[in-house]
Structures are given as structure tokens and as C-alpha cells.
Amino acid sequence: MSVPVNPLSTTAVYDVVVVGSCMTDLVSFAPRLPKAGETIHGCKFFIGFGGKGANQCIQAARLGAKAAMVCKVGNDSFGENYIQNFKCNGISTEYVGQTSEASTGVASITVNDDGQNAIVIVAGANLLLNSEDLKQASNAICCAKVxxxxxxxxxxxxxxxxxxxxxxxxxxxxxxAPATAGLDPDFYKNTDVFCCNESEGAGDSFVGALAFYMAHYPCMEVEEMSRRACDIAAVSTQSQGTQASYPSGAQLPQEFV
Structure with a gap:
């Protein structure tokens, strides 16, 4: 995917720049969630790509946004696989850093037959993204549409x-998200759209779709952007997995994109 370059800068101009997390999801399915100290037999397992930031970036890119991710992964196989995942989805990896100081973030997820889950997250390299990383990505952030x-x-x-x-x-x-107490009031001062969600996968699909619409259709009413983003998120709930369930523009009715 080609990315336009501002003639006054060597920095590529992106529709959407996401600053956030990458997680490798280790997902086990079992009839029920185990009790404390209990071992039970599961029936299915898969490894997927997750993390709220990466999920949102993937959805925006699949709809046609020129996207870049600012994040940090470990110098391990999960990190290498994640970088390749971004490339396969046409997302710039120029600002994806790797570190040997921590592992790539992982989420161990157990899902029961009723769809309820229990999740343990190890943030790992995500917590090492720092101000120097933002400085290196600042031109891309300042030239982005969203x-x-x-x-x-x-x-x-x-x-x-x-x-x-x-x-x-x-x-x-x-x-x-994840929700936290005592949020700095400056978040409200520096945010145009404050978007809460409960459902992780579908919620991230909604945010990514909303970012796409804000970038591509800046004159569209926010209510209409939100309606379309909700419809896209609803499509994502019809397939298993997180990023694997996110629709591309080609999979949606023409009026969506």
C-alpha cells in the first residue's frame, strides 16, 4: 500500500495513527471456567493477535485507512509475528519498536461454553513505550488526520x-479502557471523541471504524459515523477471534465505505 508524503516533510502522511498496545492472545476453550487450584480439560486452543491499540489500527486499515502503529513489542517470536501481521494488513511498522527488556504482551484467555471468559494479561513490552518513542513518531502524529x-x-x-x-x-x-479510577482531567481537554466500550473485540472494531470515518469523511455527522461503526462492529461479532473477525471494506456493502 502506498502512503502519500507531505512535500514539505519526509514524514509519510497517515489517515490514522494509533498509539497503543499489542497483545498475543492465547485462547483456550473449555466447558466451564476452572475453580481456584483446579485443572480441567479444554476442547480447543488458538493463538491470535490482540491488544486494544493494534485491534483498532487493524480495523481502520481494513476499511481502507492509511494507518501507522506506534507501539513496542518484545525481541521474541511473538514480537516478530506481530510485526509481520501489521505488514500483512498494510500498516506501517516504522514506529513499532522492539526491546529485549520485556516480552511481547500476552493475554491468556479461557472461554466457557456460555461465552464467559477469564483473562490474565501480562503487558510486558507495552509498558516500555516511552516519551522518546513518541518523539521519534511525533511528525507522523502531527501530520495524521486522526x-x-x-x-x-x-x-x-x-x-x-x-x-x-x-x-x-x-x-x-x-x-x-481498561477502565481506571482517577483519570487525569487533561484526557478530556485533549480528546475530541471520548469513546467508552464494554465489549473488547467489537468495541475495538467500533473505535477503528470510527477513526476511519473521521479521517475519510470529516464532514459526516458524528451520529452517522457512529451508526456505521456500530454496524461494522456488529459484523465482527459474527465470526470467531478478534482481528480475524474484522471485516474489510470489500466485505461490506458499498455504502459503508
Whole structure:
């Protein structure tokens, strides 16, 4: 996928820049969730790509947004696989850093027959994304049409990214998830769209779709953007997996994109 370049800068101009997390999902299916200290037999297992930031970036890109991810993964097989996943989805990896100081973030997920789940997250390299990383990506952030942040990296880094974007006149979306108490009031001051969600996978699909519409159809009413993003998120619930369930523009009716 070609990305336009501002003639006054060597920095590529992106529709959507997401500053956030990458997680490798280790998903086990079992008839029920185990009790404390109990071992039970599962019936299915798969490894998937997750993390709120990456999920949102993937959905925006699949709809046609020129997207870049600002994140950090480990210097391990999960990290290498994630970088390749971004490339396969046409997402710029210029600002995807690797570190030997921590593993790529992982989420161990157990799902029962009723669809309820229990999740253990090890954030790993996500928590090492820092101000220097944002400095290196600042031109891309300032030239973007939309910047998206969440709370699976250090909140201070998400806020710093939002401030950089907001001060440059870039539209910002903040997804305050996972929810946290005592949110810095500056998040509200530097956010154009404050977007809460309960459902993780479908919620991330919604945010990614919303970012796409804000970038591609800036004159569209927010209510209409939200309606379309809801419809796209609903499509994602009809397939298994997180990113694997996210529809591309070609899979949707023409009026969506």
C-alpha cells in the first residue's frame, strides 16, 4: 500500500495513527471456567493477535485507512509475528519498536461454553513505550488526520500522545479502557471523541471504524459515523477471534465505505 508524503516533510502522511498496545492472545476453550487450584480439560486452543491499540489500527486499515502503529513489542517470536501481521494488513511498522527488556504482551484467555471468559494479561513490552518513542513518531502524529489512544500502555504516554496531536490540530479519539479510577482531567481537554466500550473485540472494531470515518469523511455527522461503526462492529461479532473477525471494506456493502 502506498502512503502519500507531505512535500514539505519526509514524514509519510497517515489517515490514522494509533498509539497503543499489542497483545498475543492465547485462547483456550473449555466447558466451564476452572475453580481456584483446579485443572480441567479444554476442547480447543488458538493463538491470535490482540491488544486494544493494534485491534483498532487493524480495523481502520481494513476499511481502507492509511494507518501507522506506534507501539513496542518484545525481541521474541511473538514480537516478530506481530510485526509481520501489521505488514500483512498494510500498516506501517516504522514506529513499532522492539526491546529485549520485556516480552511481547500476552493475554491468556479461557472461554466457557456460555461465552464467559477469564483473562490474565501480562503487558510486558507495552509498558516500555516511552516519551522518546513518541518523539521519534511525533511528525507522523502531527501530520495524521486522526490519532487514537487507549489505556493498555502507561496512561501518561497515552496522554502525551493526545497532547502532541491536539496541539497540532489533529482530531483525537480516546478509548479509556481498561477502565481506571482517577483519570487525569487533561484526557478530556485533549480528546475530541471520548469513546467508552464494554465489549473488547467489537468495541475495538467500533473505535477503528470510527477513526476511519473521521479521517475519510470529516464532514459526516458524528451520529452517522457512529451508526456505521456500530454496524461494522456488529459484523465482527459474527465470526470467531478478534482481528480475524474484522471485516474489510470489500466485505461490506458499498455504502459503508
Amino acid at each position: 490519532v487514537v489512544c487507549q489505556l493498555e500502555i502507561q496512561p501518561a504516554i497515552s496522554l502525551e500522545a493526545l497532547k502532541i496531536a491536539h496541539e497540532a490540530g489533529v482530531k483525537t479519539i480516546f478509548n479509556p
